Amino acid sequence: MLVRDMGIHGTRPFLLFVLLLLLRACFSVNADDTFTKGQPPLSVIDNDSISSKNGIFELGFFERGTPKKFYLGIWVKSLVGQTQKNIVWVANRENHLSDPYNSKLEFSEDGNLVLLGASPKKPFWSTNLQNLPSNSTEAALLDDGNLVLRDRSNLSTIFWESFDYPTDTWLPGGKLGIDKTGKEPKQLISWKNSEDPSPGLFSCSLRIDPNGSIEYIFEWNRSQVYWSSGVWNGETFAFIPEMRLNYVFKLGFVSNEKEAYMSYNSSIMSICYLDSTGQFKAITWPPTSEPWVLWAQPKSLSDVYALCGPFGVYHDNTSQPCDCPKGFEPFSDTRTRQNDWSSGCLRRHPLQCENRNAKKDWFQKIPNVTSPINWKAYSAMSDARCKLACMNNCFCTAYTHNSSGCLIWEGALLNMQRPSDGGKVGSDIYLRLAADERQISTKGTKWKVWVIVAVLVAATGLILCLSVCFSIKRKLKHKGETAASSNDLMLFDFSTEIHAISDGTNSQDNDKKRGKKDVELPLFSYESVLAATDNFSAANKLGEGGFGPVYKGKLLKGKEIAVKMLSKRSGQGLEEFRNETTLIAKLQHRNLVKLLGCCIEGDEKILIYEYMHNKSLDFYLFDPAKKKMLDWGTRIHIIEGIAQGLLYLHQYSRLRIIHRDMKPSNILLDSEMKPKISDFGMARIVGDNEIQANTNRIVGTFGYMSPEYAMEGLYSIKSDVFSFGVLLLEIVSGKKNTGFYNHGSLNLLRYAWELWRDGQSLELMDSTIGYPSSTSTLVRYINIGLLCVQENPADRPTMLDVVLMISNEHGPLVTPMQPAFTVGRNLMQTNPTVNPAENCSINNVTFSIMEAR
Structure with missing residues (x-):
């Protein structure tokens, strides 16, 4: 009817338009199932995809998780009632994409399919085939959901298919x-x-x-x-x-x-x-x-x-298949909401062997459960002796005693199940719990008594509460907010409340305005620190250094923090703790870790830092697999950031500070892999005109200490420059200075010097970097590193010189002299007749009191 009303003059253009649409649709259907070299890449941000000819399967990008992670996959199209794509195959399931703007699927020069992110040299996934006819390969999504890489000139020749993976x-x-x-x-x-x-x-x-x-x-x-x-x-x-x-x-x-x-x-x-x-x-x-x-x-x-993971209990007759026994909680609420109990349950309180208070553990009866696996059986043993045997064994987590004898479990309990009605009959298992859980249990069993007491003294209690409230109000009015240790860490808003910490460059003016002589560091209660770290649970432990263990914490508003405790076994003590609180609180620089507050309560001494998502530099640099994440560009940014942080400490902060313990484990990396210098427990303040200082207590880490400091106790800003040079050469080579053996070289410095001397510096480069775009830049950085580790402190550049050499890519560099190959200044080699036992130290400092960390 529409065509007829248009008349003869309108009919032909319309029919031509319809014909063009049909031709385009026809060609699109034929082309939608293939992807060839020369076509524009399939992009995440453009939501590109290809479909099988029968319209059932689709290849493209999908997202999962929070924050969003992107994957290349195949799914069944348009399932009725499905809110999410029904994924049947994933290419990069172990290496997700996080940057949708720079992620794409394309053909490489050799004919392979590659999934690329921001760095074209590091594919997230590839078909990874050799000797392909690079100009005639194409990808096709077949009607059975099989993604194939085939010869475009002979479609029956299949080089690769997803059905094989x-x-x-x-x-x-x-x-x-x-x-x-x-x-x-x-x-x-x-x-x-x-x-x-x-x-x-x-x-x-x-x-x-x-x-x-x-x-x-x-x-x-x-x-x-x-x-x-x-x-x-x-x-x-x-x-x-x-x-x-x-x-x-x-x-x-x-x-x-x-x-x-x-x-x-x-x-x-x-x-x-x-x-x-x-x-x-x-x-x-x-x-x-x-x-x-x-x-x-x-x-x-x-x-x-092990569906419910360690210490999880399976329930056959409930919609939620798993839960945790008394004294435990799910490892992750987020995972359990996704029905993922693989990580099981964690203790709320540590057992006696792990608890500093050393309170006695107790056993909670779990009735009618099937026995977990991997028990140890003791036939001739009474119930009392069975209980005692478990209590005296720090690894024992549960026991049971029946007609067969005594069964003891060590470590995590797996496959605990509560039989459904009419199912198997289980047995009673006694699960070991911390003393703190017993106190909670005792309170729970006496709730009726407390209710009766509360009713009898309700009137008196109300009056007492009102009196206490008025009394507290009066005290707060007089004291204001001076009791800093009462601050609740969980409620503290660091983005608005920690304004007292400012950069040291204008500190005197700021002090006059605030009417204070020093920076006021927030103090937090020990109870709130416990809450933030989930009672210092093992799941939140990030690591342990010379100062003590470090835990991850989380505040009510979602901010993550790092909590460092002073261990009672630590070789460090009040002096190092005072260093951290007095030094870092005054320092504000993008390449220095930020100290947010502390806790001093009884014997507890705790420091609160900003949380670094990517751990420390050594976590990546010396791991054969993880070092691949440090491409050349990332390593340059890390070197530049460390140099800027040290320059601030040496020259631009209010106090001139020598770090004295520069090493990869003290370089933390934030979410963007930007470096931040940490651990100022060994740092020292020197005067603006002070060239060097002397100490009788040598601390630090062998391999990074300058020779004059290690052997004579003399330290200066040039000591940090030496450590920076070692660190730079380690970043370039991906190898540790200590324990390095190659071609007769006893350490990395000798090896780097010998390569430099022989004009073969490029051999020092970490092979995982690939071939950098500018080899001259790499050689320049090696030159700078060797200048920093020269044996004589006077020959080493300052950090200002280093930053200038790094920023001015075309500026001339001097030729380095031979670095210090050993810890000392070749003192043993100066007089071979000297008895080493009589000349093992200068300045009355011996190796026995060095505190390597």
């Missing part, structure tokens, strides 16, 4: 089996949880016995078998009777010289996958209804090994 899903036509050529087995590995596709704890793989029987085994942590499909009888598996429905599933087994695998076809649209709870499920979806589960094995989650 399944994740958690087995698609019809896909392979699940073993590779006889030594490649990775074609197995299923579950997601960690619904928001994290990285490999979880459960796996499914094919096993072929020497006698020829075939079955699929399901394992926890790739080690503990918890279920089997049963033996293959030629048509189906013994323990998956649902697969006998041949009108739905048609199974087949293939074995040749290269591989052996099972594959299946389905008469309806269905997929099989290994759920993050350890169940193997098959789902299907009719065209007009929601997906539904055909079958799930094992049928009961109680048959899944």
Whole structure:
């Protein structure tokens, strides 16, 4: 009707327009399932994708988790009732993308598919094949959901296919089996949880016995078998009777010289996958209804090994399958909301062997639970002796005593289950708990008494409360906010309340305005520090240094902090604690770690710092796998940041400070990998005109101490310059100065000097960096490092000189002289006749009192 009303003159243009649309749609359908070299990359930010010709599968980018993490994957399109994409394959499940603006999928020069982020030299994922015909490869998403890399001139030639690398899903036509050529087995590995596709704890793989029987085994942590499909009888598996429905599933087994695998076809649209709870499920979806589960094995989650994690208890008859026993809490509330209990439960309070107060533990009865695995049995032992044996064993976490004798568990309890009604009859287990939990329990059992007492003295209590309130109000009015130690760390807002700490450059003027002589560092109560760190739980422990353990804390508003405790076993003490609180509080620079407050209560001495998300430099620099995250650009920024921080300490802060303990573990990295100098416990203040100072107490770390300091106790700003030079050479080479042995060199400094002397400095470069864009820049940094480690302090540059040399890329550099190869100044070599026992130290300082950290 519309065409007729338009008349003859309007009909032709309209028909031509429709024809063009149809042609475009036709060509688009043919091209949508392929991706070729020369096409624009598939971008995360543009939500690019390709679809199979039948319109069922789609390849593109999806996001999961908070904060958002991006992955390249394949999913089933437009499932009815699905709020999230039903993912069937993930490319970069172990290496997520976090920057959507710079992430894309494209072809490399050699014809491989590569998934790139901000750094083009570090792909997040690649097909990683050799000797490809680089100009004729193309990627295609087939109708069965298989992503293939094939020869564009001969489509039957397949170079790579996603079916060879399944994740958690087995698609019809896909392979699940073993590779006889030594490649990775074609197995299923579950997601960690619904928001994290990285490999979880459960796996499914094919096993072929020497006698020829075939079955699929399901394992926890790739080690503990918890279920089997049963033996293959030629048509189906013994323990998956649902697969006998041949009108739905048609199974087949293939074995040749290269591989052996099972594959299946389905008469309806269905997929099989290994759920993050350890169940193997098959789902299907009719065209007009929601997906539904055909079958799930094992049928009961109680048959899944360690489903609830360490100390978790499984409940067969509840919607929430796991919970924690008394005295424990979930490792992560976020994970448990996603039904991920793999990390289990944590103690709320440490046991006697770990508790500084050394209060006696006790045992809580857990009635009617199935016995956890890995017990130790003692037959001839009474109930009392069984309890005593567990109490006297620091590793014992639970015991039970029955007609069979005494069973004792050491370490984490796995597979605790509370039988459902009519199920197995469990036994009573006595779980070891801290004394603090008993006090809570005692209070809980006497609640009726307290209610009666409260009713009887209600009137008196009300009057007493009112009196106390008025009294507190009067005291607060007189005292104001002077009682700083009452500050609640959990409620403190560091973004607005810690205004007293300012840069030292205008400190005198600021002091006059505030009417104070010094910076006021917030003091917090020990109770609030306990709350922030979850009672210093082991899960929050970040590490331990010379000062003591460091824990992660979290405030009510979500801010994360680092809490450092002075250990009673620490070689450091009040002097180092005073250094931290008096020095760092006055220092404000982007490359210095920020001290937020402290806690001094009884014997407890605690420091509160800003939290560094990426730990310390040594965590990456000396680890063969993690050092790959430090590309050349990142290493340059780290070197520049350290130099700027030291320059501030030496020249621009109100107090001239010598750090005395510069090393990779004292360089912390924030979320953007920016360096911050930390640990000022060994630092010293010197006058503006003071060239050097002397100490009888040599502290620091061998390999980073300058020779004049290590042997004579003389330290100056040039001591820090020496440490910086060692640090620079370590960052460039990725190797430690101490314990370095290569080509006869006893340490990194000698090796670097010999390469420099022979004109082979590029050999010092860390091989994981790749080939930097400018080798002259790398050689320049090595030159600067060697200038900093020269033996004579007078020959070393100042940090101002170093910063200028770094910033002026084309400025001339002087030739370095031979560095100090040993800890001292070759004192033993000056007179070979001297007895080493009589000349082992100068200034009455011996090696025995050096405090290496």
